[in-house]
Amino acid sequence: MRNLVVVGASLAGLSAARALRARGYDGRLLLVGAEDIPPYDRPPLSKDYLLGRAQAADLALTTDSDTALDLEWRLGWRAVRLDAAERAVELDDGTRVVTDGVVVATGATAVPLPGTARLAGVHLLRTLADAEALRAELRPGARLVVVGAGLIGAEAASSAAALGLNVTVVERGPAPLTRILGRVGNEVSAALHAEHGIRLITGAAVTELAGRDRVTGVLLADGRLLPADVVLVAIGSRPSVDWLAGSGLELDDGVVCDAGCATALPNVVAVGDCARPYHPWLRRHHRAQHWTAALEQPEVAAARLLDGPGGSSAYTSAPYFWSDQFGVRIQFAGHTGPDDRVEITDGSFEERSFLAVFRRGELPTAVLAMNRPKLFGRARRLIAAAGPLPAAQRPR
Numbered sequence: 498m499r500n501l502v503v504v505g506a507s508l509a510g511l512s513a514a515r516a517l518r519a520r521g522y523d524g525r526l527l528l529v530g531a532e533d534i535p536p537y538d539r540p541p542l543s544k545d546y547l548l549g550r551a552q553a554a555d556l557a558l559t560t561d562s563d564t565a566l567d568l569e570w571r572l573g574w575r576a577v578r579l580d581a582a583e584r585a586v587e588l589d590d591g592t593r594v595v596t597d598g599v600v601v602a603t604g605a606t607a608v609p610l611p612g613t614a615r616l617a618g619v620h621l622l623r624t625l626a627d628a629e630a631l632r633a634e635l636r637p638g639a640r641l642v643v644v645g646a647g648l649i650g651a652e653a654a655s656s657a658a659a660l661g662l663n664v665t666v667v668e669r670g671p672a673p674l675t676r677i678l679g680r681v682g683n684e685v686s687a688a689l690h691a692e693h694g695i696r697l698i699t700g701a702a703v704t705e706l707a708g709r710d711r712v713t714g715v716l717l718a719d720g721r722l723l724p725a726d727v728v729l730v731a732i733g734s735r736p737s738v739d740w741l742a743g744s745g746l747e748l749d750d751g752v753v754c755d756a757g758c759a760t761a762l763p764n765v766v767a768v769g770d771c772a773r774p775y776h777p778w779l780r781r782h783h784r785a786q787h788w789t790a791a792l793e794q795p796e797v798a799a800a801r802l803l804d805g806p807g808g809s810s811a812y813t814s815a816p817y818f819w820s821d822q823f824g825v826r827i828q829f830a831g832h833t834g835p836d837d838r839v840e841i842t843d844g845s846f847e848e849r850s851f852l853a854v855f856r857r858g859e860l861p862t863a864v865l866a867m868n869r870p871k872l873f874g875r876a877r878r879l880i881a882a883a884g885p886l887p888a889a890q891r892p893r
């Protein structure tokens with residue numbers, strides 16, 4: 498291979514480029530990125546950047562040593578088509594880049610609130626530009642309604658409360674972080690919201706946004722109107738894979754690929770938030786949507802791309818993420834099911850420091866920690882060592 502293209506110039510794309518060079522690939526390496534700025538780190542966008550403790554320059558992902566990688570950048574260009582027959586990536590200015598192999602690393606976009614008007618004061622939070630626009634409106638005393646209490650919603654709510662806003666969070670599920678943390682995590686997160694003066698409304702659906710040009714409120718299905726000066730919609734993300742339609746890749750909530758991030762097309766791999774590799778630990782395909790996976794999957798994908806179809810590299814780490822909210826660090830690894838037993842094995846919520854282990858039968862399936870990074874690190878290794886989830890009990 499002498500000519501590779503990485504589409505998507507963010508954490509996963511840059512990590513793929515670094516991994517390819519580290520494995521000795523010395524041909525042309527082109528990175529195409531739709532954003533017209535160099536790669537930056539997204540996790541601070543809902544945390545230190547919103548709080549004004551970090552500026553855009555602090556988020557840069559590239560370092561001085563990356564100049565030695567001899568990367569060719571095409572920033573501000575969007576790939577619009579993958580032509581498998583001609584082995585070409587088509588860009589939005591009509592350019593066709595013929596290539597020996599492609600790393601798909603186009604990540605995800607934030608999902609807007611369906612069926613609602615586009616009003617000033619309504620924000621999404623995925624890009625630096627989004628965060629900049631939101632930050633400009635977070636003035637002390639303003640009323641912010643956050644729709645969705647997932648990780649990004651909870652973190653942004655926490656930042657806004659610290660800035661002195663009057664914050665309400667509306668969540669459709671029974672508790673914050675419902676989809677990803679077990680019962681203990683839900684209770685902890687709900688308690689943290691309450692403690693920081695955030696009004697949390699769960700089991701509630703948003704039907705409409707009120708306002709003519711600018712948002713003035715959020716209407717719930719039960720008829721309640723929540724007055725709002727600013728609204729953040731944080732109801733999830735959608736993989737950015739529309740440009741791959743008709744390419745021959747299997748697209749189903751991301752680019753479906755094997756455990757080595759290899760897709761249905763030869764010499765095309767997919768990594769990061771847009772990829773849905775088979776996960777041997779979970780025994781199913783899984784789109785991770787977390788920073789660590791976007792950093793680690795490219796190692797595996799680069800090996801697979803360079804080794805060819807005979808390669809056997811696989812991404813096997815148990816799912817992991819962290820979240821900083823309300824002055825505490827939450828870390829989670831593994832997967833919880835509704836029937837898992839949970840035991841706090843160290844510390845307590847009252848101390849704002851604990852480790853909780855989830856088990857199915859005797860098998861540890863997940864660990865959750867608050868402000869216990871060292872203990873968590875050890876427990877995370879235990880989860881990995883316990884091996885894949887048993888087939889009979891794996892999540893649906």
Ligand SMILES: Cc1cc2nc3c(=O)[nH]c(=O)nc-3n(C[C@H](O)[C@H](O)[C@H](O)COP(=O)(O)OP(=O)(O)OC[C@H]3O[C@@H](n4cnc5c(N)ncnc54)[C@H](O)[C@@H]3O)c2cc1C
Nearest residue numbers: 505507508509531539540576603604605769770786787788
């Ligand atoms: C506000 C926020 C906070 C977060 N906090 C945490 C956290 O605390 N912990 C954690 O584990 N994870 C967190 N994450 C998740 C983490 O940032 C993502 O998992 C990670 O950014 C994924 O990297 P990626 O490179 O796969 O995708 P992305 O970062 O989404 O990058 C994809 C890039 O591809 C570009 N692109 C898209 N389509 C095209 C195209 N057709 N052509 C060219 N370029 C294209 C996009 O413009 C983008 O620059 C957070 C995410 C956000 C948004």
